[in-house]
Amino acid sequence: MVSRGSMDFLHPGSILGYPAGPMPRESKRALSFRAQRIRKVLFETHADAHCELDYTDAFELLCATLLSAQCTDKVVNTVTPALFRRFPDASQLAKARPSELERIIRPTGFYKNKAKSLIGMARAVVERHEEQIPDTMEELVKLPGVGRKTANVILGNAFDTPGLVVDTHVARLSQRMGLTQQKDPVRIERELMELIPEEDWTQFSHAMIFHGRRICTARNPACEGCPIFPDCPFPKRRTRKTRRRKA
Numbered sequence: 122m123v124s125r126g127s128m129d130f131l132h133p134g135s136i137l138g139y140p141a142g143p144m145p146r147e148s149k150r151a152l153s154f155r156a157q158r159i160r161k162v163l164f165e166t167h168a169d170a171h172c173e174l175d176y177t178d179a180f181e182l183l184c185a186t187l188l189s190a191q192c193t194d195k196v197v198n199t200v201t202p203a204l205f206r207r208f209p210d211a212s213q214l215a216k217a218r219p220s221e222l223e224r225i226i227r228p229t230g231f232y233k234n235k236a237k238s239l240i241g242m243a244r245a246v247v248e249r250h251e252e253q254i255p256d257t258m259e260e261l262v263k264l265p266g267v268g269r270k271t272a273n274v275i276l277g278n279a280f281d282t283p284g285l286v287v288d289t290h291v292a293r294l295s296q297r298m299g300l301t302q303q304k305d306p307v308r309i310e311r312e313l314m315e316l317i318p319e320e321d322w323t324q325f326s327h328a329m330i331f332h333g334r335r336i337c338t339a340r341n342p343a344c345e346g347c348p349i350f351p352d353c354p355f356p357k358r359r360t361r362k363t364r365r366r367k368a
């Protein structure tokens with residue numbers, strides 16, 4: 122799925138039919154305190170959370186992030202060594218033959234679109250930015266295939282500029298945890314930015330993604346034993362919904 126003409130693939134609101142939302146009658150202040158508790162527990166639980174894509178600089182991270190759409194980081198990491206050996210920088214990638222690039226990145230899926238995005242991005246970087254990946258949201262999102270999610274990955278990890286990444290995990294978890302009721306990723310990002318201190322945006326994204334991959338998975342969230350359980354409305358709502366279905 123290509124959203125808004127970018128390679129930022131996302132399934133907003135994909136909570137598989139389970140209800141989500143805030144704690145009943147929760148004030149803004151209570152939500153803010155609850156968000157801080159969730160952030161603290163996530164940071165303790167996933168102290169090692171980090172970007173799981175392999176890269177050495179902003180160019181490599183941008184390529185890897187574009188390839189990660191609808192693909193696991195593990196698979197991306199199997200193709201990027203060959204990709205970066207053959208095309209070590211934007212100027213080389215800008216001159217790539219699509220067929221050769223497609224052959225290298227094929228395991229990541231949607232390889233024709235991804236090859237177009239990679240070449241388009243590299244050409245724009247060469248033509249507009251003297252072969253350097255730009256370090257602002259404003260310029261990053263003007264690159265072909267780059268949306269806010271990808272731009273935030275680059276800002277947060279390659280440039281040490283806080284970036285709140287709303288991928289499929291962050292969208293699903295923030296809805297389940299009742300931190301937002303929004304479904305649009307840009308609105309989710311905006312609401313999370315108000316709840317989470319700016320200096321923590323990048324690490325909060327990593328911790329949420331780790332939690333979504335390891336505990337709060339899409340189909341089978343391990344609520345029993347989840348450290349967020351006391352502050353998460355999702356298990357209670359799911360129980361109520363199950364009871365209603367049986368009644």
Ligand code: SF4
Pocket residue numbers: 297298336337338342343344345347348349350353354355356
């Ligand atoms: S309690 Fe359940 S829904 Fe809430 S964060 Fe944990 S695993 Fe996810």
